[in-house]
Each structure stands twice: as structure tokens, then as C-alpha cells.
Amino acid sequence: MGAIKVLIVDDHRLFRSGVRAELGDAVEVIGEAEDVESAVRTIAELQPDVVLLDVHMPGGGGQEVLRRVLGSGSQVRFLALSVSDAAEDVIGVIRGGARGYVTKTISGRELTDAIRRVADGDAVFSPRLAGFVLDAFASSEAPAIDPELDSLTQREREVLRLIARGYAYKEIAKELFISVKTVETHVSSVLRKLQLSNRHELSRWATARRLV
Amino acid sequence: MPAAAEGPEGPGFPRLVRPVEGRLVAGVAQGAAAQLGLDPVVLRLAFVLLTVLDGIGAVAYAALWMFTSRVPYEGREPARDWSQVTAYGAIGLALLALGWLTGASTGGIGAWPIAAGGIGSLILWQQADPDRRQRWMDSTVGQARKNRVRTFAGLVLVVIGAIGFLAANNELGKARPGIVFTLVVVGGVALIAAPWLAGLWKELQRERRERIRQEERAEFAAHVHDSVLHTLTLIQRNAHDSREVARLARSQERELRNWLYQPQQDADASVAAAVRRVAAEEEDSHGVPIEVVCVGDCPLTPELSSMVQAARQAMVNAAKYSGSPVVSVYAEVEPGEVTVFVRDRGVGFDMSEVPEDRLGIRQSIIGRMERNGGSARVRTEPGEGTEVMLTMKIEGS
Numbered sequence: 001m002g003a004i005k006v007l008i009v010d011d012h013r014l015f016r017s018g019v020r021a022e023l024g025d026a027v028e029v030i031g032e033a034e035d036v037e038s039a040v041r042t043i044a045e046l047q048p049d050v051v052l053l054d055v056h057m058p059g060g061g062g063q064e065v066l067r068r069v070l071g072s073g074s075q076v077r078f079l080a081l082s083v084s085d086a087a088e089d090v091i092g093v094i095r096g097g098a099r100g101y102v103t104k105t106i107s108g109r110e111l112t113d114a115i116r117r118v119a120d121g122d123a124v125f126s127p128r129l130a131g132f133v134l135d136a137f138a139s140s141e142a143p144a145i146d147p148e149l150d151s152l153t154q155r156e157r158e159v160l161r162l163i164a165r166g167y168a169y170k171e172i173a174k175e176l177f178i179s180v181k182t183v184e185t186h187v188s189s190v191l192r193k194l195q196l197s198n199r200h201e202l203s204r205w206a207t208a209r210r211l212v
Numbered sequence: 213m214p215a216a217a218e219g220p221e222g223p224g225f226p227r228l229v230r231p232v233e234g235r236l237v238a239g240v241a242q243g244a245a246a247q248l249g250l251d252p253v254v255l256r257l258a259f260v261l262l263t264v265l266d267g268i269g270a271v272a273y274a275a276l277w278m279f280t281s282r283v284p285y286e287g288r289e290p291a292r293d294w295s296q297v298t299a300y301g302a303i304g305l306a307l308l309a310l311g312w313l314t315g316a317s318t319g320g321i322g323a324w325p326i327a328a329g330g331i332g333s334l335i336l337w338q339q340a341d342p343d344r345r346q347r348w349m350d351s352t353v354g355q356a357r358k359n360r361v362r363t364f365a366g367l368v369l370v371v372i373g374a375i376g377f378l379a380a381n382n383e384l385g386k387a388r389p390g391i392v393f394t395l396v397v398v399g400g401v402a403l404i405a406a407p408w409l410a411g412l413w414k415e416l417q418r419e420r421r422e423r424i425r426q427e428e429r430a431e432f433a434a435h436v437h438d439s440v441l442h443t444l445t446l447i448q449r450n451a452h453d454s455r456e457v458a459r460l461a462r463s464q465e466r467e468l469r470n471w472l473y474q475p476q477q478d479a480d481a482s483v484a485a486a487v488r489r490v491a492a493e494e495e496d497s498h499g500v501p502i503e504v505v506c507v508g509d510c511p512l513t514p515e516l517s518s519m520v521q522a523a524r525q526a527m528v529n530a531a532k533y534s535g536s537p538v539v540s541v542y543a544e545v546e547p548g549e550v551t552v553f554v555r556d557r558g559v560g561f562d563m564s565e566v567p568e569d570r571l572g573i574r575q576s577i578i579g580r581m582e583r584n585g586g587s588a589r590v591r592t593e594p595g596e597g598t599e600v601m602l603t604m605k606i607e608g609s
Contacts, residue, residue, distance in 0.1 A: 085469070105501075127540060131505035134544070138508060164505045165553045165599070166540025 003028040004119045007048035009039040009065065010081070011057045015104070019052065019081075022108030027115055039065045043076055049119045053098060055082035055089045066096035079118045081106075087132050094194055100124025122184040123191035130163035133194060152190065159186045230277070232285040236297050239283075240276045260300055264307040274331060329373020335366030439467055459499040466492055483516055483550060484509040487543045490524045498531035501538045508545035510606065516550060518584040519604050525576040526554035526600040534558025534598060550606055555599040560592045577602075 036059035230239035262269025484506035536558030586604030
């Protein structure tokens, strides 16, 4: 397998070149886009493996890009990258179809890891995203409509808790005596629940909690 | 009318004002008593007596209430002494009964419509008092509705007063054609003026919105100026010191985020807010980023407050000695239990080699938790980083 092809979508030119420099040779940056229109066009044209997607952009933001690209049946994978840590934004892009969410303060090495993980079809959760998910799934005032989708298993909860405590996947695997692959499976399964669960609470929770 | 509000302003002539503390109804009697150098009881009795005789006491009271201003009062208003209010009410009723039984004050009844009208107009007039209106307008929709109820009640009382006055003087029949005439004229004028008034109203609302927007913009500009521009200047001055630049940028980022997204949170009220605040303070003083994730929340009890202090000590240790580029803090409130984890990826240490007298861990963290009914565990190994786990039971909800 060759280098992972990455497209950077962000409306700040400075930031795009910064990310490009930080990623170095680990992945191949094949292009950049600066708004929703050009992002949709460039993704169709260049077919990257992973799109680094900014959440706030003119013309509808990251969620609009997700809607239009994934809506057209594309299999491109998205990793959301944003300065915002607001629950609304985080839950919004994840439910929109992004496979991970990291903040722009992430180091170059961690970002490369995250891109690789997303390219492999796994999910990337930042500690804060893990916290949000735990919080959102914990508030279970309404009964779950679909028990399989609407609640987390004990193991998933443990994994999320360790992510929130700042553990890397490898450290989680060691802590729980499971393989890294199993950790990835758990996180992907949480991601699936997060995206598919029709717990109306989830969105309401995110809106009600305009926290960073 | 004794010593009304009028009188030349000056140091020698204090104005009649209504104090809030010690008032029974609105503070008129107390204010007037202070003005006259009398005991408020004397004036209160005088008002009661005059009210019973022919209602003039109530009218005088209302007039004084209307034309005097309230002493500005900070904080929660003290409650009225209702037992005293009841006592004066009882005295009034007794006097009324006495007057009615002896037939001495039949004329007094005729003044009641005046009193009703007076109270009604008082209610309406009070709305024009700027600071009172401010207080009514400030609050919620429920308050706005209350406001409308007040207006309505005031109008009803005034109308009752007017009709009662006419009826008491047997003038109602004569007044009827006049009333009809007045209604027709007023209706006609309203019809003519309505579009203009509506336009005026709209214009007023628009201006108000515009003003609010401008105030918001001014507040925003002030904030940006005070904090963001200030920090940018500091960053330029400290450009050679990358650590300081990072610290400044981070603390500014946190502050701006709080201002933009965070609902006003009282750091002394909840666990999550307290943990966030403590982390922010330690981040500022040590220049090491502290990432905080909180799940759930609950009110801060003294025990939990100690727990936050223990967590703070753990953060200090991690930021000062571990050499870790970042410290992770995770606080979770579950029914029945609060857990806080403070973790770094720094050098770690050998727990068994920590001397007994090292206060940081043994006293400030483990000791403090145990004294408050919680527990602390420290997991560390040289080269493996350190994690401090604090747990405390709480009243399950």
C-alpha cells in the first residue's frame, strides 16, 4: 500500500500550509480546498483516501461537505479537524459521517497516526469527544428505542473512559489485556452507534450543552 | 399635607425619601417620620385614623408614595414585618367598626371610591418610575405578564373609583350622555391615530433592537480590546520566549472560549466548574497544558472541595516534576461516586523510594482524601508516567 493520499480542506491558508509542513513525508498531501464548493469538486476529482475537514467554513461548513460528498455515495473518509470543541460541532460532524474528530492543537505525529487510523477504516476519538459520548449516553432519562444502538456496552464504556483519561490505544490495550485491534473495534462500534442511534437526546444534549 | 417632597434642595433640607429597611407598606410613614423627627408609629396611626375617618389618609399616603423616591437598596430586600402590618390593619378595622356602630363617620364610606381610584392610579403611575420599571422589565416572560396584570388591575380600580364616585354623589344618571359622548370621541381619535401610533411603536422597537445590538458590539469590542489585543501585545514582546508565548496564547484561548461558549458558571458551585478552574490556574502558573474532560456534574460539597484540592496538588506535581508536555485530567460524576484522574506521560517515579516526609503526595493527596472519606491511588513507574486516581462516595441521586 502506497502513501495515504490526503486532502486538506480549511479556509485558512496559513493553517493549511502549517498542516502540510507538519505532516511531512508520512502521508501524501495531494491537494487543498478552501470552501465547500471547491472541496466537493476537488474530492470528486482527486479521490483522496482521507479528507482533513475543517468544521467552520463559509458556505455551510464541514457538515455541508459531508452531506454532499457522502450523499453522492462516495467512500471517502473524513477526519474532522477544528478549533471548536463545542459539543454541538463535535457531535454534528460525527453524525454527519466523519470518522474522527481532533482539535487543531494536535501534534504532527498524533495527526499522522489519526490519519492512518481513519484510512484503515477505524475511528479516532479525542479525549474530549470520548467525554462527550460518555456524557450523552449516560443521560438516559428516556428509554432506549433500539437497545443495541442506544446504549454502550460495559467494555465500550471502559475504553471510552480510558481515552478520556488520556490513554493512547496501545496503552488501553495493555490496561485491559486486549489487542489494539480489539480497542479499535470497540471505538468503531461506538462511532457507529453515535452515527446511527436515533436517540433524539443526543442532538438535544449537544445543543443544550454549548460547552467547550 | 405634612412636609411633602418639595423644598429647596440642599444640605440643610433633606428630601423626603422612602427607606426600604423597616418599611411596612412602602416606607412612606417611616420616611416622613424621619423627616419630621417623630416616631413612625405616630405617623402610621395618623394615616390609619385619617383613612378610617374619610379615606383621606389612604389618598395622602398614595400621593406621598407617588411623589417620593425610594432609597436605593443593594441586595435582597428585607421582608416586611407582617405582624405589625396586621396590627395596624386590625386597629383600622376596629376604628371603622366603632365609627360605623356609633354612626359617627357615615360620611367616611363615601371616600372609598376615591381610595380605590387612588390605588389604581398609583399602580399605573408606578410603572412610569424608571427604576421600578427596569426591575419589572428585566426579568422573564412571566414577569412581563405580571406587568400586564398590574396594568389591568390598575385600570379596573380607577374605573371602579370613578363610577363609585359618581354613584355615591348620585351623578351617574346625569353623567351617562357625557360618558357616551366621551367614548365616541376617544374611539374616533383612536381610529385616526392608530396607524400613526403603530408606526411609532414599530420605530421604537426597531431603535431598541438597534441599541441592544450596538451595546453588544461595544461589549464585544471592549472584551477584544481588554483581553485579546492585550495578549497579542504581550506575545509580540515575549516573542523570544516560546514557552511564555505558548502560555499566553493558551490562557487567552481558554478565556475567549469561556466567554464565547461557556454558560456563566459559578466555580464555587459545581464539581466540573471547580476542576476546570483549578486546572486553568495551574496551567497558567506552570505553563504546561492541562486537558480537562468532565462527564456529569454535581454540586460542590466541602468533601468534594477537598477532593478538588487534592486533584490540584496532583496537577501541580505533574506539571512541575514529570516533564510531560501535557497533563490529562478526567473527572466523572456518577450516581453515588465522583472520580478524578490526573495523568501525565512524564518520567514517573518509584513510589517506594518517596521519602516519608514528602508532603505533596502523602499529605496533600492521599492524606487529604482519606481525611475526607475518600481514597487516592497513585500508579507510577520510572519512565511510565504517573496517574493519580481519586474517588469519593457521594449521596446517590
